[in-house]
Amino acid sequence: MVTETIIQKFQQKVPAYRREKYWKSLGLDINRDNICNWQVISSKQVLQLIYDVLHEKLVxxxxxxxxxxxxxxxxxxxxxxxxxxxxxxxxxxxxxxxxxxxxxxxxxxxxxxxxxxxxxxxxxxxxxxxxxxxxxxxxCAAHIRRKFYEANHSKKKPSKSSPAYIGYSYWQKMLQLEKKWRDLLQRSGWLTEKMN
Incomplete structure (x- = not known):
């Protein structure tokens, strides 16, 4: 039940008063305070432990x-x-x-x-x-590319000959090449071996 209330809140974006109505329609008289408290308690007692282990792995x-x-x-x-x-x-x-x-x-x-x-x-x-x-x-390449894009589109009529447009085009080509290389490595099996 706790998992279902978490899914309703965070994945389905169902507000607390509607979650309360839902459970009452199933014959369970559970108020929204209880539902919210369950989520806080389960986060502290279960999810925090998982988060801590993942944090150790990440660093x-x-x-x-x-x-x-x-x-x-x-x-x-x-x-x-x-x-x-x-x-x-x-x-x-x-x-x-x-x-x-x-x-x-x-x-x-x-x-x-x-x-x-x-x-x-x-x-x-x-x-x-x-x-x-x-x-x-x-x-971060995405942040760098965005600056070229913003510089080029800051004018009413973007120019294909501007340094901003040329820089943005180079970044687009580099990202396309990176994707091709990643796909090639995956098909060759090298990437799978590296990740195993």
Whole structure:
């Protein structure tokens, strides 16, 4: 039942009052407070343990991708909060994707989360990452390509002869080549061997 309430909330986006009605229609008098409390308790007692194990595995990997985005939990005067994403590189045998909620976008967040990580960090160049010790930063191609795209489309009539358009075209070609090479490696079996 707890799993079903979690699926309803996070995957199906069913609001609490409708979940309460649903369970009553099945003959179970469960109020929304109970449903929400179940989710909090199960997260602390079960899901946090799984998260912690995945976190240990992630920081031992060679390549991690990171990004962060702001959001507001409820429309209020409260300052922005942030979701940070940390995930495995594409070639990693055991893929791990973890989200981390924080009140800020300061360097203390990745410093704490990535404690013990000494590999390559693929990110957008946000200043918080450059302060990490023993980490090699790798620029994110998607973020670089986006800057060329934005520069070219900032004008009403984008020009195909502008440096921004030419740079964007080069990035498009590089990403297409990368996909072809990855497909070729998968068909040859090399990529499968590498990931096993």
């Amino acid at each position: 031992k990997q060679d390549i991690i991708h990171a990004d962060e985005t702001s959001y507001q939990v409820i429309k209020s005067n409260k300052a922005k909060t942030y979701y940070w994403l940390f995930c495995s590189g594409k070639m990693e045998k055991r893929q791990v994707v973890l989200y981390y909620h924080a009140e800020s976008r300061e360097h203390e967040v990745p410093l704490k989360f990535l404690d013990g990580f000494t590999g390559y960090l693929n990110c957008d160049g946000w200043g918080a990452y450059s302060l990490l010790p023993d980490v090699t930063l790798v620029a």
